[in-house]
Amino acid sequence: MSEQYTEFIELARELADISHAEALLSWDQETYMPARGVTQRARALGVLAGVHHEKLTAPRLVGLVVELSDRGCEGEEAVNLRELKRVQDRALKIPKELVVELTETQSLAHEAWIEARSRSEFPLFAPWLVKVLDLQRQVAHRVGFEGTIYNAFLEVYEPYARTEELVPVLDELRRRLVPLVERILATGKRPATGILDRSYARSQQEAFGRRVMADMGFDSEAGRLDVSVHPFCSSLSREDVRLTTRYDEDKLTGSIFGTIHECGHGLYEQGLPEDAEGTPAGHSISLGIHESQSRLWENMVGRSREFWEHYLPVLREHYPDQLNGVDVDRFYAAVNQVEASPIRVEADEVTYNLHILLRFELEREMLEERVGVGDLPELWMDRMEAYLGIRPENDAVGVLQDVHWSLGLIGYFPTYSLGNLYAAQFFSRAQVEMPDLMDQVGQGQLLGLRQWLRKKIHRRGKRLTAQELVEEVTGEPLRVDFLMEYLEGKFGELYDL
């Protein structure tokens, strides 16, 4: 290892140290920070972001990247150089004044969005969205892009993905999902979800959730579970992975599937390669791959019949009265009810991706100026009707429901659907390589799957791109078939299609 490379890695690790501090400040803000601490916290996060930017774009680090690039690197050195260069290039291209203007505008846009959503008045938010889009377009032109402008955003969350390749995949997904949803809804079957809405004491929800986490192999010496308004997973390091969930005593499944979902993210972080810790190669690959881990555990495992064959009796020990006489068939059907709901975050496995596709299409059309901000509410309603057969009551449960655009998070939504597609393809492969996988799940033995994911995915860190990983693990590129076959099989049986 050259002297320059050693210094380069030490500077990269300092960036990880600053990220660690930023992550803790953000985690604390959502979990334990007293209400009035918010002003000082915002200041401190701003200063840390500044320090991060300074260190990332420091002349010495820029010089090292140039020197090492000129000389050429191989293997893991090449990965670290490529990945650091990627974010450094972007940071260098966006002038500080534009960053400041974006931060301020998005903060105000976020306030306006809160107000607009609470009153269900899109016009309150519209001028802010116009401003955010305008500034984000400036960012795109500064950083440069090939093909559609959308590529300049997608690459932030899903590096090396290209819109041109993603569009046909997600189009195919939509073409195949819409009729499936129609057929399911046409059956008129409504599994008795009432059993999930009885009163379930919080302490027992937590005890059950922690039991499942332990069975999944989450290392509690290297992580925590806390409570926040919106569940998330924040990795302070692979040895300090923090999950949150939320408990609603009137809604049993929120905390259960929320905990399993975040634990899926957490296992990925805990499984990252120790020898690459603090360097780019030691990071997760992309939001899509991350989401594949949470969705795989939440849906393919947590919403499977086999899972509940083992865990329903466990859950019944916590709630003998509420679950008295509820059998696995009924419970399994209840946690897999398909509904045409206007709200993304409440959507089931089948309809979920249609919510995403709608957003992906609209944000592309906005950025490419094929659609004006003023037309959004109507377009939203029309497409909801086309995809799910419903028209949301108002904009609060329509175009205003998600926080993302107000914060400038454009290009983020498709990673959710990519996560579902990756998950299905990985899970299909896992079942090929471990023919008794679902039998293991049916006995509450979840560690075999964790080991497989760890070896095949987690331990690789960022040494491969998402596309390379999918090909290496499954032997073929990303295909819609895996998710569709999974959904058609599972829901075909559940709804007697």
Next chain:
Amino acid sequence: MSEQYTEFIELARELADISHAEALLSWDQETYMPARGVTQRARALGVLAGVHHEKLTAPRLVGLVVELSDRGCEGEEAVNLRELKRVQDRALKIPKELVVELTETQSLAHEAWIEARSRSEFPLFAPWLVKVLDLQRQVAHRVGFEGTIYNAFLEVYEPYARTEELVPVLDELRRRLVPLVERILATGKRPATGILDRSYARSQQEAFGRRVMADMGFDSEAGRLDVSVHPFCSSLSREDVRLTTRYDEDKLTGSIFGTIHECGHGLYEQGLPEDAEGTPAGHSISLGIHESQSRLWENMVGRSREFWEHYLPVLREHYPDQLNGVDVDRFYAAVNQVEASPIRVEADEVTYNLHILLRFELEREMLEERVGVGDLPELWMDRMEAYLGIRPENDAVGVLQDVHWSLGLIGYFPTYSLGNLYAAQFFSRAQVEMPDLMDQVGQGQLLGLRQWLRKKIHRRGKRLTAQELVEEVTGEPLRVDFLMEYLEGKFGELYDL
């Protein structure tokens, strides 16, 4: 306000922002961090300390301090300039290599101390203490000092205090305390402390502690109470003040007095001037003044007969069985038992300062090379015998009991006794200005005292030095009489002297 001063303040606030992050990382390490997070946390704290140092000694800030000093400032501007310059000068004078060597040596010395204490083998720690002292002496010579070398350390924790002025005060305190302790112990009275050692459920200890905190006026929208091995108060900002305590079901008073003590610190932080937030003038004055706030609440209020007249019935509601038939006299006597114990942190109000004086004397003598490290254990034993009439069983409960020296915290101990002296003098004044103060305490009305402290002390921030504050609040310089009269009065009555 000049442009330079405005920029100076903005840079000073950035330092406060970095301190905020450092404080959160440290707080989290003691409260919620999972065990295996410790390595990454140490790295991140190191990098943040580096960022702090860089910002403090950045050429621009150094230049602004010179410019503003040359031009001359008045009022609060002068305070901010003086206080920032004080820490900046010190930071500039200590070369980076010395800081690194100190950090590494103290880290190893700390490990050695843990081992030495657990085996009660001072020789394991002695060579490390020699090294720490040697490096700290180098620091002193770099930063410079007048009079004794001890001044170079004292000023870190108690700015503007001088050893030459402190020695006669603490000598007088020792001369007057030793005979008082002798007289008390000679009575042979041992109040029934057994009632404090019954089993007290933790949840009720916490409920009672939180009740007292609320009565003291701690703002829970601007702070928290958590649990840690060693109780502390950490101020992330005046609107985010974090206290910790610990619960021992076999020891009722540990958590109660610990919580009141930390809450005293916390009220000081919450009461600092809002208009000076994030600037030096918005900070607390010194460790001694800080400790005066915690000791005043813990001892003068929390261990008073009037306090328990109101709160014993409250506590009895939490523990009807354990406190059945225990009257105020008995409880009051029990929480004020005087004992010659070898352990500082378990010492009562009367003997506590003798533990401190012993340490203050020894660390001065070591620094001034009047005493060798090898002689410490024997000297410790001899002085314990002279002051408290006991010889500790071994070094683990003797010279090895405190963590401070292993971490290079020299000059810190006397601030504990200063805190007690300040507390008594402030409290005496409060009683003069509020003649019904103890009647208020006897009715559980604690807000009057908090308001007085807020107005007289907390709201002043760092605009005065400790000496100036004492004179302004009490009309005279620090005197030993206040503490001695308080102790002689209270314990004279308790022990029928």
